[in-house]
Amino acid sequence: MRDRQNKKGGFRRVLGCAMLIAGLMPLSGEAAIVNYQLSFTDQNAGPAGTGSFVWNTDTEIMSGLTWNLSGHAGSVLDTALARTYHSYDPLAGTYGELFYRYLTAPQAYLIAQLGLTSSSTGLMPYDVSSDYFGFVGFGAERTSSAGTYLFYDRNWAVAGKGFVVASAVPLPAAEWLFGGAVAGVTALGRIRRRAGGA
Known part of the structure; x- marks a missing residue:
């Protein structure tokens, strides 16, 4: 018994x-830290490279934004991503948040949040670490479910242009x-x- x-x-x-x-x-x-992988596709040449970033759902700040595009590696300093983005969109508290919206839900952000009907790009002109790129822009187009990207060299000539998709990586x-x-x-x-x- x-x-x-x-x-x-x-x-x-x-x-x-x-x-x-x-x-x-x-x-x-619902973890605070979510890892994302990026896939870049050149508008003319097809698959162009990969990248990644980390998103904190509590602070709504991006970090670890890196890429390897057409053989050129680059990144944006975390201090730059955490900086307040005053010059374009008042709904985005930081550069990183603006980029996050463009990368993960470009159409919804473009239409519902910004009320725009064509396209939009948010530039990050400072603190880009790369062997080739001096500036980076992410944006959205109403006709595409993918975000858009623009990489400029240090002379403001377009070095890469196309579409980018962000996919969340399962946490260990x-x-x-x-x-x-x-x-x-x-x-x-x-x-x-x-x-x-x-």
Whole structure:
């Protein structure tokens, strides 16, 4: 009798752990830090390169914006991305936020937030670290679900122009939680089978 009660107690503990893990699962999609991969396509030559950035959903600040385009690597300093963007859009608190909107939801941002019907570009003229590019602009067009990009060399000549798509990268923490939930359910099934056999 006591053995059966012990098994039931173990069953309840594992069930509680599994429920806790399952309860935490939705939180993984609401993490403050979200990593994004960028895919660049030149308007004439096709696939042109890749990049990445990090978005903080709490502070709404971008960091780690980097790219490798047609063999040229570059980035924007985090201090520049966190700087307030006074000159163009009052809805964007920082350069990084403006770029984030253009990269992740260009049409919605262009039409709903800005009320524009054609195209728009936000420039980042300072603190670009690159072996070739001196300025970078991201924007949107009403006719495209992808964002647009413009890279200028240090003489303001266009060095690259086309479309860019941002895709969120799953966080390792989310994968860990999922694995923990699966392990908990597996252990729960084993204890249930043992309890049923006693």
